[in-house]
Amino acid sequence: MDERFGLDRTITLAGDFALAGGGVLPQLTIAYETYGRLNANGSNAILVCHALTGDQYLASTHPRTGKPGWWTRLVGPGKPVDPEQWFIVCANVLGGCMGSTGPSSPDPRDGQPYAMRFPVITISDMVAAHVRLLDHLGIAQLHAVIGGSMGGMQALCLAANHPTRVRKVVAIATAARHSAQNIAFHEVGRQAIMADPKWQDGLYAPDAPPADGLAVARMAAHITYLSEAGLTEKFGRRLQNRDAVSFGFDADFQVESYLRHQGLSFVERFDANSYLYITRAMDYFDLAEPFGGNLARAFAGSPCRFALVSFTSDWLYPTAESRRIVRALNAAGAPVSFVELESPFGHDAFLLDAPEMNRVVHGFLAA
Amino acid sequence: MTPIPLRPDLAAVAAAVPEGARVLDIGCGDGQLLAWLRDTKGVEGRGIELDAADVASAVGRGLAVVQGDADTDLADYPDAAFDLVILSNALQAMQRPAAVLAELVRIGRSAIVSFPNFGHWRVRLSLTLGGRMPVTRSLPVSWHETPNIHFCTIADFQALAAELGLTVEHATGLSAGRPIGLWPNLLADTGVFRLSR
Numbered sequence: 191m192d193e194r195f196g197l198d199r200t201i202t203l204a205g206d207f208a209l210a211g212g213g214v215l216p217q218l219t220i221a222y223e224t225y226g227r228l229n230a231n232g233s234n235a236i237l238v239c240h241a242l243t244g245d246q247y248l249a250s251t252h253p254r255t256g257k258p259g260w261w262t263r264l265v266g267p268g269k270p271v272d273p274e275q276w277f278i279v280c281a282n283v284l285g286g287c288m289g290s291t292g293p294s295s296p297d298p299r300d301g302q303p304y305a306m307r308f309p310v311i312t313i314s315d316m317v318a319a320h321v322r323l324l325d326h327l328g329i330a331q332l333h334a335v336i337g338g339s340m341g342g343m344q345a346l347c348l349a350a351n352h353p354t355r356v357r358k359v360v361a362i363a364t365a366a367r368h369s370a371q372n373i374a375f376h377e378v379g380r381q382a383i384m385a386d387p388k389w390q391d392g393l394y395a396p397d398a399p400p401a402d403g404l405a406v407a408r409m410a411a412h413i414t415y416l417s418e419a420g421l422t423e424k425f426g427r428r429l430q431n432r433d434a435v436s437f438g439f440d441a442d443f444q445v446e447s448y449l450r451h452q453g454l455s456f457v458e459r460f461d462a463n464s465y466l467y468i469t470r471a472m473d474y475f476d477l478a479e480p481f482g483g484n485l486a487r488a489f490a491g492s493p494c495r496f497a498l499v500s501f502t503s504d505w506l507y508p509t510a511e512s513r514r515i516v517r518a519l520n521a522a523g524a525p526v527s528f529v530e531l532e533s534p535f536g537h538d539a540f541l542l543d544a545p546e547m548n549r550v551v552h553g554f555l556a557a
Numbered sequence: 558m559t560p561i562p563l564r565p566d567l568a569a570v571a572a573a574v575p576e577g578a579r580v581l582d583i584g585c586g587d588g589q590l591l592a593w594l595r596d597t598k599g600v601e602g603r604g605i606e607l608d609a610a611d612v613a614s615a616v617g618r619g620l621a622v623v624q625g626d627a628d629t630d631l632a633d634y635p636d637a638a639f640d641l642v643i644l645s646n647a648l649q650a651m652q653r654p655a656a657v658l659a660e661l662v663r664i665g666r667s668a669i670v671s672f673p674n675f676g677h678w679r680v681r682l683s684l685t686l687g688g689r690m691p692v693t694r695s696l697p698v699s700w701h702e703t704p705n706i707h708f709c710t711i712a713d714f715q716a717l718a719a720e721l722g723l724t725v726e727h728a729t730g731l732s733a734g735r736p737i738g739l740w741p742n743l744l745a746d747t748g749v750f751r752l753s754r
Contacts, residue, residue, distance in 0.1 A: 516633075521635055523635075525603065527620070528622075529609050529613055529624045530609060531609055549617055553619065554616050554617075556617075556619070
């Protein structure tokens with residue numbers, strides 16, 4: 191058995207890892223999982239990229255929450271991304287808090303956590319770290335890269351920055367840039383964390399994190415993952431375990447109770463400084479920016495095939511953003527497929543049961 | 558893989574497609590024509606389709622198909638991006654058929670357009686004698702439910718092509734999938750035109 195492959199792997203790659211913003215990490219640790227078998231000519235590898243608060247536990251039980259992998263509806267035996275056929279890789283992003291180098295990692299220069307000394311990273315840096323992992327795993331060219339939300343940004347960025355490393359790109363519920371509204375919501379979350387007295391300029395102890403601030407950040411963000419219609423259907427104005435409003439500030443409404451629960455359970459598994467750094471990386475993301483705003487030039491001469499999926503009720507990364515990418519790919523002459531699927535569940539739709547999405551991904555990978 | 562036989566109107570369109578051409582099929586449905594062209598003529602095909610389920614099916618066939626609307630989305634494609642652009646049985650559903658025709662010959666070196674012929678004798682009979690909007694084999698939906706909002710006859714189409722300064726490279730009238738030599742505007746249920754700028 192090759193030690194590089196399997197569940198709960200970690201690799202530390204020595205040597206400077208230069209970042210887009212000018213910073214340098216003296217070493218790079220990547221925590222990842224693989225499923226399935228890499229075939230003899232290394233042609234069946236698929237990289238799945240996770241979203242803002244995701245991790246490498248794509249299709250295996252999460253060690254902290256005990257919950258199943260975050261995309262088992264798409265990845266697993268009998269699913270469109272089947273480990274029987276594909277060698278599937280998922281890595282915790284650079285800046286993350288599940289084992290890859292991030293602000294909570296010790297700075298090898300003094301052994302203390304980086305905290306806010308951690309350099310600001312970008313989506314390109316995350317992708318460069320993935321490429322280092324592919325080198326380590328002996329994967330010259332991926333059959334496909336698949337990602338939703340921030341994972342989709344990484345997928346697009348991989349195709350733009352490293353076009354020879356991947357043949358097919360699946361970008362779901364995503365955008366090629368962060369909009370003013372996207373940045374605005376992230377700023378609310380960051381300010382909530384930094385306003386928590388326990389944040390301590392990022393130097394909080396592991397057992398005393400700014401949990402209240404991080405929970406509020408999660409609550410605000412969680413609203414953006416749902417839809418107005420979805421919230422109305424799920425909660426309406428229904429009250430939580432009571433017959434009448436309390437004329438106080440308890441969680442009278444079910445929707446309040448739900449959001450508080452989302453906030454509280456999130457802080458059990460996520461690091462506040464990681465949240466700051468990863469949201470910042472997303473805000474800085476604009477694939478067209480190095481090309482004078484011309485997104486088509488980011489994909490000029492691309493040998494990759496692309497499939498994009500958006501959802502009707504996703505107002506975080508709405509269909510218009512996917513269409514903008516489709517337009518650019520058409521202008522660049524790259525083969526692109528795109529479909530907008532009906533769903534009432536907002537941005538989160540890509541993580542829920544989506545039979546049509548599964549059909550598209552399955553067909554696109556197989557063809 | 559044995560290619561699935563084509564619908565007769567699509568077969569007439571497919572016959573005109575050269576080997577290895579770069580083809581855009583507008584209103585490609587589930588991609589039957591594009592898959593056939595790829596498998597039998599080595600065509601590099603792309604598609605545009607309104608219906609999400611059809612797009613999913615087409616992508617499942619390994620085709621590059623974008624969900625979109627020919628009335629608005631053709632502007633996204635560069636000039637002469639394709640050897641051939643196909644618009645089969647969809648012109649009559651366009652908001653702005655003349656603008657779409659102009660786009661077809663801009664993004665394609667040539668275009669094949671097929672449409673139901675409103676000059677067909679059954680249509681004329683239905684209106685003249687029955688006094689009712691026709692419901693026929695090629696126009697099976699009643700007037701208030703049809704997505705077809707811009708009907709024309711073969712003669713009308715010829716007049717529009719001339720008005721737009723388009724070159725008609727080839728014109729055929731079909732009846733039940735067979736070419737009609739005589740009086741196509743009366744006897745053909747479908748017109749198939751090959752156009753260029």
